[in-house]
Amino acid sequence: MIKLNRGDKIAIVSLSSGILGEDFCRHQLILGKERLEAYDFEVIYMDHALKGVNYLRDHPEKRAEDLLEAFADPTIKGIICAIGGDDTFKLAPYLLTSSAKEIIHQHPKFFMGYSDTTINHLLLYKLGLHSFYGLSYLTCFADLGPDILAYSRQSFENILTEEPFVYEPSNLWYEEREDFSEQQLGIARLSHLDTKGYELLQGQSKFQGHLLGGCLESLYDLIVGERYPEEKEINQRYNLFPAKENWQGAILFLETSEERPLPSKVTEMLSVLNAEIDFEQLSGIIVGKPQNEIYYQEYKTIYQRIVPEHIPVVYNINFGHAYPKMLLQYGAIAQVNTDQQRIEIERL
DSSP states (O other), X not given: OOOOOTTOEEEEEOXXXXXXXXXXXXXXXXXXXXXXXXXXXXXXXXXXXXXOHHHHHHOHHHHHHHHHHHHHOTXXXXXXXXXXXXXXXXXXXXXXXXXXXXXXXXXXOEEEEOGGGHHHHHHHHHTTOOOEEOOOIIIIIXXXXXXXXXXXXXXXXGGGSSSOEEEOOOSEEEOOOSOOSGGGTTOOOOEEEXXXXXXXXXXXXXXXXXXXXXXXXXXXXXXXXXXXXXXXXXXXXXXXXXXXXXXXXXXXEEEOOTTOOXXXXXXXXXXXXXXXXXXXXXXXEEEEOOGGGTTHHHHXXXXXXXXXXXXXXXXXXXXXXXBSOOOEETTOEEEEETTTTEEEEOOO
């Protein structure tokens, strides 16, 4: 079972954007470290994690080097991604060599992130590691508010136990910040009551399956290479996107990014994903709350139109780019019960 213990060494990596190394993030850099050290973790930054946006954009091999060194170091027990981005697929050629794969196989450990980190999760899943789609260093541990959001904090703290993850809907949702400056330290996010709970859009109210998915835009770009044409080529060369047989009986989890795609774009992306996966073979789909509830109703209609009506779809789940967030472990068996408003995930 993958877990953490107080006193463990945690490595912070920048596998996508290098924003963590920019001067304007220094106050968050300090805050995130303090918050993790409150759990008695020893927090370290891998050699290139703080090199900044331009350097890491131009040197994907250094991002991959950091990740491999973190896996190879037996004193490091957990790896947390700084933030997402849009080009982490460029690491694949450096992480799927025979020597790199051997390092990851020999030293499995806790790995967590979301957004563009979807691609890293799929790569690790391909290598047999059950990583966590969850919190990132900058957006969660280094949030400028008085503390980590309570729901997110409790989700993370469960990794210190051997108990299953048991989730109920958060009674609050929070807006994304517009100002991340040092002047915002200690100022809470704007919050709203959430009385909608887990919304069953169609299908049976109870279902189970192994978890597999991520950010919708990241999965779409991996298939079609819209943002970077070479991403499609790398996916085809290394088979990063899980083969159809991996989706048999799965619960597909999907969420949309801070870019808040137009409903027409979500329709296109879901259609492409359906062609690649075949939603008919899924046990069900769980959908993260859209950030700031933008296009909340429109997205619901799209899922009901594209997903076969007998496949359960549950909406408004607390994961992804909206706040607060839960942890979803790749490959773990989840039981969804909308009658009881409950999701239980067995640990791997």
